[in-house]
Amino acid sequence: QVQLVESGGGSVQAGGSLRLSCAAYGYTNSALCIVWFRQAPGKEREGVAVVNAGDGSTYHADSVKGRFTISQDNAKNTVYLQMNSLKPEDTGMYYCAARYSRSCVGVPRENWMGYWGQGTQVTVSS
DSSP states (O other), X not given: OOEEEEEOOEEEETTOOEEEEEEEESOSSSOEEEEEEEEXXXXXXXXXXXXXXXXXXXXXXXXXTTTEEEEEEGGXXXXXXXXXXXXXGGOEEEEEEEEEOSOOOSSOXXXXXXXXXXXXXXXXXX
């Protein structure tokens, strides 16, 4: 059973930055795809970035490419999402999700994921 705990959300003005953290517990091997999703009010959940915990490779959705960066710290069992140049449309609940897999292709859909965190709120004001 993989447990994921997000932190780091908050309120920021447009153009500002936030760093989200996802601490992972209980996983039995490093063949994990860890994905950051977000869900704006009234919209579907969308994946924004993924890291292959086994080899460190990453992928970012076009909507955040160049502004958000996913990374991992294996010593701390933590995945980060550094968010720069934030826009009001980045507002939403951000979730960390994981699935055991040797490969992570693109940004997976939410129904492919096996484990979810509780989410952390990000609010960007104009």
